[in-house]
Amino acid sequence: MATPQHYIWAGGHFILLLSALRYILAWVTFKAASPWWYKASYTGALVSYAIVCQKSLGVPQPNLAWAQRALADENVQYFLLAFFWWSSKPVAMSLLPYTIFSLFHALTFTRTTLMPQFLPPGPPATAGGAPTPPPLAKKLQAWVKANYDPAMKVVAYTELVILVRVILGALVLRNSFVTPIAYAHFVRMRYFQSAFTKEAAHRVTYAIDGYVNKPDTPPAVKQGWVTFQGLVGRWTGTSLPARTAPAAGANAAAR
Template identity: 30%
Template sequence: MQAGKDQIPKDKVQSQNPGLKDEEKAFDFKSLHFGWFVGHALAVLCCGFFVISNLFFHPLGFFYRAAYLGIVASYGIVLWNSYKPLTNNEFDYKRVLLDENTQYLIVAVFFLFSTRIAVTLIPFFIYSVFHVLEFVNTDLIPNLAPHQTKMQSTINDIITKYHDKSMALVAKIEVCGVMARLVLGLFVFQSSVLSVLVYTQFLRMRYYMSGYTREFLNELGTKTDRALTPPTAHPKIPPAVINAYATLKEKLNLGAQPIPATTAKKTL
């Protein structure tokens, strides 16, 4: 998912119809678009409070769950508005399942109801920050403070400057942060086998759909290949480890060609 760009539901009506009356241009706080923003804003705020509570050595699980509720609501609104499953007679389940937003929604729901793992919030937090900034820049400021053009310019510069770097960082966190934490948690009984399987499938889909994830995994795979495959494998590495790595690599099939990502296009 190209956070800050593809997943943001943009209302094109005003820009395409400059002749609309003022009352028709007024920002609608009851719209799905605003509900989408509220979900991401809730995620950002609750993630912040959760981090603060951790710094004081008393993590408050309420903020963790509330952050995921906001995330689930936002992704749910995007998918609902895009596919309208109860009113669309030609509802395409396969397309919905391959949508990047669906993949993130499934993972968010899973972590909402499973054991609390703080690092899983980081990718969602980064996405939500960009979504909130974009909404403030394109909706709140033009409607509530149209004279604040300098602020708009500053926000736009921040998004342009840091978007790609942040998405690359998210890919690294999803692989080396979240996945590593889930695997290590198996050995200390702080994560389940199911969580590892669910997230492995998620990363497999991210490899196909996200250029950032694919680039990082290919880079990581090249380094791992040098260390665990002959003739460059270290002589002290047991053959069983080398064979296990070869089997795992074959099962994951990371050498397959990427498939086009489906990302919901929406106008809320």
């Protein structure tokens, strides 16, 4: 039986999903979108992620150990990032990862909580056994299972694109210079915690290496890329993979 807290969590995701789709639709069609939809999207995110963080971490404790555990939690990271986006100048692209997450959460809540209340159950799997979930719920479960990993890969690449977007945005004064710094730190944490992000970073690195190492590439570009890799390596405490293995090697490294 779903608890009121579970319904509030799901409500946050539905608010995020519907508001974000409204804002993103206006963005991709080059129409003016009310900032209200942007704020509503991240308000839904804050509600949902606050509940998840409270359930996983409990009541906040005024000590270093709790703070370290909280900051290492990916739900806390996405909660803090949602608050940052909520309080900053809108960056429409930033909604895409949250929208994808909310889509899967909303579909799962619909399958496990809403459908059994409104749809007739399926026939028992065995004679005299308990009824099975509604057939539509089974189809929805299969779709979610088949598409979850591809969607998480899309999220990983999208987050890298957002990083480029906010860096360029800072240079042309479309967002603050704090934004790329804060977001780069977030991506750094995702690199160490998410196999999808690590794989995406490796594949992008291999692709750039392949372009930079062409014979006709200017030496300045090659040196700039080497310098950039060195800076990123010192900042992250690791080295970006060199172009010494096929792209499949990135999959192995990510796993």
